[in-house]
Amino acid sequence: MTSAGQPADTAFGRKQLVFLIALVAIAASIALGFSAKKAIWEGWVIDRLFQARTMLTDAGENNPAPVAVVGLDQASLDSERLSPIPRVLMTPVLAEAGQAILDAGAVALGFDFVFAYSADSFADPSTGEARLSGFDRPFQAFVYRNRGRIFIAHTEIGVPHRSFSAAIGEGGVRSVIVSTDIDGVVRQHTPETPLNDSDHLIDALLGVAGSDVSEAYTAIPTSRLATSLPYFSLIDVLTLKQNEEGRQQLKEFANGRIVLLGGLLPFEDEHLYSDRFLPATADDNAETGPGGRPRVQPQTAGVFILADLIGSALSGRTAIAPPAGVLSVIAALFAVIGAVVGLFLPLVVLPVAAVLGTLAGLFLSLVGLELGILLSPGVAPVSCVGAMVISAVGKVIVLQRRQRSLVRLFGHYLAPDVIKHMARSEQLPELGGDTRHVVVAFIDIVGFTKMSEKLADQDVVRVVNACFDAIGQSITKHQGYIDKYIGDAIMAVWNAPNTVENPEKAAVDAAHEIINLLDHIRQITDQQELDLRIALNAGPVLVGDIGGEHRRSFTVMGTTVNTASRIESVAKDKKVRLAISQSVADGLPKSYPLSEIWTGQLRGLSTDLSVYTLDVAEIYMESAPKDAERQSGQESSNLVEFPR
Incomplete structure (x- = not known):
């Protein structure tokens, strides 16, 4: 019934009110959907989508991985040859291993070490004598000979000693800083073009490999990196280079690949990565040196992350942002569906409809991953469920209030089925x-x-x-x-x-x-x-x-x-x-x-x-x-x- 206290009822009929509620629900839910983009929980959903993709599609790489890792791990430090050598004095060993890797056919070599200290500058505190003068010369000569193929690291707080920077030349020192999403997990990389002029180690190695990647991408891992990336211990390289059979094994490992050398000690330079929910690769399927692999940690070693960000771009295991407007269309479509469901289905089935809408949105994101498109997985489900809730609330507050008004007015005068019919039709x-x-x-x-x-x-x-x-x-x-x-x-x-x-x-x-x-x-x-x-x-x-x-x-x-x-x-x-x-x-x-x-x-x-x-x-x-x-x-x- 109409009254001064019910302006919505007097101004609008049922069809107009339904349209108005649907319009408000759609507009509000699209805004809600986009507010879910980059939300702190969205990254967790993305990582779970990677897990679902692996489980559903057997998403493991069939082609040889374009990037391999050589690690300074505990097995290397405990070896007979390296155990007497302090880590800060390992530049001659790294030069020897690096040259063996390049001789085995590696495309380029990246050191995930800062080399902030030079043994040449060490002086005996009692005599002032330069006891280790020339100790780093083999490494300096090594990087000098291979300028353009070798890169060493710098971080926000650590830069190489000037003697190493001078030896490797301009452009040989690159950043190994990785960016994290809002939840502190590494998932993506934004290249700086041209790649060869970029300050980032990832870009420099991509440029050497001839990649033309130019826009931000999210790497799509297929298993735990610590169990799947081609991996040799540093001591494996030093040992295998001693004989022809070993050199052949090194060639099979390094030929045509980018190789990264980095530290793999537990809790040292580790980050949360999007491989955290993925299954481990079986030992029989992993390319591993004689010394085996370090154990899998809750977090992922930085050198593995660098390797995967490079390897995913070279092998096409990436997802980029959708073209402009696509996400808006998807959000609008799911919002319309949610508004229709909320307005016209009984309230009791809305929880089931909300679950189905959420699953549909996530499935669409999975399909997007297969096409190399990262559809923000929170946008579609939140738009759908948001519209469903808003329209259902509008139905209860506005439309069903009108129906209750009819029931109160005629409830003592008409049969229940007649009242229900009038309430549905709202013929006021x-x-x-x-x-x-x-x-x-x-x-x-x-x-x-x-x-x-x-x-x-x-x-x-x-x-x-x-x-x-x-x-x-x-x-x-x-x-x-x-x-x-x-x-x-x-x-x-x-x-x-x-x-x-x-x-x-x-x-x-x-x-x-x-x-x-x-x-x-x-x-x-x-x-x-x-x-x-x-x-x-x-x-x-x-x-x-x-x-x-x-x-x-x-x-x-x-x-x-x-x-x-x-x-x-x-x-x-x-x-x-x-x-x-x-x-x-x-x-x-x-x-x-x-x-x-x-x-x-x-x-x-x-x-x-x-x-x-x-x-x-x-x-x-x-x-x-x-x-x-x-x-x-x-x-x-x-x-x-x-x-x-």
Whole structure:
């Protein structure tokens, strides 16, 4: 119903409100979806998508890996040859190993070591003598000979000693700093072009390998890096280079590859990487040197991460951002689906729909990974679920509030299924109403005045309420609407405010049932003299809210109502319990036993009117005339039978 306190209801019909709620839900959920982009939890979802991709597609690399790692691990430090040498004095060993790797056919060599200290600068504190002068010369000569193929590292706080920087030349020192997402996990790299001029070690090695990568990419790992990347210990390289068979093994390991050398001691230069949920590669499938591999740590060694960021770009295991507008279209599509689901599906199924929408969004992200596109996995699910929730809340607050208003208004007057139908359709009459064809009934308790003279006031109320309750149940059962109680009478309407397919038949059936309840009513009220009189008329009436903005009621008005009230006098004069007008009689099935009881002009009307009744025994307050019995020729069983 409309009122000053419900501006949305007065301004919009149901379709307009549905459209408005859907529009708000879609717009808000798209904004929510994009707020999920780069959210702290989105990275976790991306890593789980990598895990699902590996499980579903057997995503392991079939081609030889383009990058290999040589590690200064615990096995190397514990070896007989290296255990006496401090780590800061290993430049000659690294030069020897590096040259062996290049001789084996490596494309380029990257050292994930800063080399911040030079042994040449060491002086004996007691004598000042340069005891280690020339110690680093083999490494300096090595990097000088291989300028352009060898790169050493610098970090935010560590730079190589000037002697190494001078030996390797301009562009030989590159950054090994990796960027992390908001959750502290390394997943992507943004190259600086041209690659050969970039400050980053990854870009320099990609440039040497001839890569043309130019935009930010996310590496897609397929297993734990510590178990899958081609790997030799430093001591393996030093040992294998001593004989021809070993050199052949080194060639198989390094030829045509970029090789990175770095430290692999536990808890040293480790980061969280997107391989953290992936399965380990079986030992038989991993390319490993004689010394084996270091154990897998919860975090991933920095040299492995550098190797994978380079290798993924060279082998195409990357995902880039989608073209402009694609993510917006996806967010809008999922928001529309969510809004439709939230508005038109029952609330009880929305949790299941939300799960399905989330899975659909994640599946779309998986498909994107296969196509090399990283669709932000939070956008589609959040847009879908957000729209679902917002539209469902709008439905409950706005649309169902209108439905509850109808239920409150008509709940005591109409059958439950009729109320549900009205609530779904929300056919709310406007103030002033509209014209509809209805059947109007006046149902009067006969003998009420005499009864009220003999009974106490409380007993009168009890009797009237009992009568009205029994009569009201029959009215609502037959889709009628109780318009009002008028003293000891009821005014009822069929085909307003709800729609009734055959209001004439429904009204007569209800009247017949009410009359058959007379004995029951007398019994429950203990008033044997009580009787009923019903008058029915059909025709056009004004239907709707009658009154002002602050107080109103739903009712029907017009000549049809007044005529129905006048017909009751005919029923009284002819001593029948039911009197129906010609317009009602014309709408009844031919099987109904009608008998004309009066023709003439009713008070206040200018035309003649015929009045009928049902020619069955229970309709007559006194014994039915003989001719009426002959005229009917059938029992009341021709009508629908009602319980007595």
